[in-house]
Amino acid sequence: MAGFKHLVVVKFKEDVVVEEILKGMEKLVSEVDSVKSFEWGQDIEGQEMLRQGFTHAFLMTFDKKEDYTAFVSHPSHIEFSATFSTAIEKIVLLDFPSVLAKAPA
Numbered sequence: 001m002a003g004f005k006h007l008v009v010v011k012f013k014e015d016v017v018v019e020e021i022l023k024g025m026e027k028l029v030s031e032v033d034s035v036k037s038f039e040w041g042q043d044i045e046g047q048e049m050l051r052q053g054f055t056h057a058f059l060m061t062f063d064k065k066e067d068y069t070a071f072v073s074h075p076s077h078i079e080f081s082a083t084f085s086t087a088i089e090k091i092v093l094l095d096f097p098s099v100l101a102k103a104p105a
Helices: 018-031 065-073 075-087
Strands: 004-012 037-042 056-062 088-097
Touching: 004 065, 018 037, 018 056, 018 075, 056 065, 065 075, 075 088
Parallel strands: none
Antiparallel strands: 004 056, 004 088, 037 056
């Protein structure tokens, strides 16, 4: 599935309980049907100078851009974004139509 992707890479503030944020994000994506898949990970291999302090990546997949647009305006997303925004020190956000170069085996 190619579709439309929403990629968020963050560095959380020092005092943030990341597990609480992760639970909130998993709850959010379970409430919004337009999110077709959600995955996340924490960097464990990157060299500090290359990752520039970023520690976590989150990736959501939507069938099309319009589904992503609906997600952004969904009340659950708006509510969670307020909490998420206060927890982050740095963020990179990319939203893009994806090109499938190699299908999963």
